[in-house]
Amino acid sequence: MTADVKRTAAAWAAIGALGVVLAATAVARASPLGAIFVAGAVGGYTLGGAWVLRHIRTGHPHARFGAANTVTLMRMALAALSVGIMLDAVVVQGPVPDGLAWGAFAIAALGLALDGIDGPLARCQNLESAFGARFDMEVDAALILALSVLAWAWGKCGAWVIVGGLLRYAFVAAGTVWPVLTGPLAPSFRRKVAAVVQGATLTALAAPVITPPLSSVAAAAALALLVYSFAVDVFRLLRSRRASYSRPA
Numbered sequence: 001m002t003a004d005v006k007r008t009a010a011a012w013a014a015i016g017a018l019g020v021v022l023a024a025t026a027v028a029r030a031s032p033l034g035a036i037f038v039a040g041a042v043g044g045y046t047l048g049g050a051w052v053l054r055h056i057r058t059g060h061p062h063a064r065f066g067a068a069n070t071v072t073l074m075r076m077a078l079a080a081l082s083v084g085i086m087l088d089a090v091v092v093q094g095p096v097p098d099g100l101a102w103g104a105f106a107i108a109a110l111g112l113a114l115d116g117i118d119g120p121l122a123r124c125q126n127l128e129s130a131f132g133a134r135f136d137m138e139v140d141a142a143l144i145l146a147l148s149v150l151a152w153a154w155g156k157c158g159a160w161v162i163v164g165g166l167l168r169y170a171f172v173a174a175g176t177v178w179p180v181l182t183g184p185l186a187p188s189f190r191r192k193v194a195a196v197v198q199g200a201t202l203t204a205l206a207a208p209v210i211t212p213p214l215s216s217v218a219a220a221a222a223l224a225l226l227v228y229s230f231a232v233d234v235f236r237l238l239r240s241r242r243a244s245y246s247r248p249a
Contacts, residue, residue, distance in 0.1 A: 041084030059131025
């Protein structure tokens with residue numbers, strides 16, 4: 001990574017921060033959301049920006065920041081707004097106007113749509129990197145966690161739905177105790193489908209027209225698929241370790 005790439009990343013992150021501040025302030029003025037929402041959105045984006053500037057040093061070997069990473073930064077800004085809405089819902093716990101619910105749905109849906117752009121952009125520009133893949137995954141995980149908590153806070157389903165938002169973080173935490181779980185995993189269509197279904201379902205649950213019991217059934221089905229996908233990955237990692245032990249020296 002060159003110094004120019006780091007400066008470009010910092011510049012885009014700063015532009016995104018300004019955008020989040022302006023967007024969060026405008027939304028707060030036009031909706032029941034208040035200071036908690038603004039603080040959550042700005043704080044979430046700030047943490048994400050710090051992560052970007054730290055990890056791009058070692059995970060992005062290219063001379064350009066790339067359009068794909070810029071798109072993922074946009075997705076991070078949208079995820080930060082979702083985090084702000086989620087925090088407001090948990091702390092304030094008031095009635096949810098339809099306008100606010102549709103706004104949350106629109107923000108999440110736009111982030112979900114952009115998720116299909118950054119990967120192809122990176123491949124098109126030959127700028128794929130470990131940083132870009134991890135960045136994309138972390139933004140997905142943050143958005144899913146925010147939406148899962150929001151689904152519970154807005155009464156769409158029980159607190160069990162938050163399990164889906166915590167699975168990625170639990171998997172990473174478990175890897176610090178059992179290093180076998182940090183082993184490489186081959187690209188998987190099953191894993192991508194499970195993530196997309198989970199994201200799309202939680203996004204749909206933000207819409208005011210999706211109510212219990214339909215919301216609970218949909219969330220349970222998506223969560224079951226996600227748990228299955230994680231279970232398959234854990235099983236394969238454990239099996240690969242056993243296979244390595246059984247090979248003759």
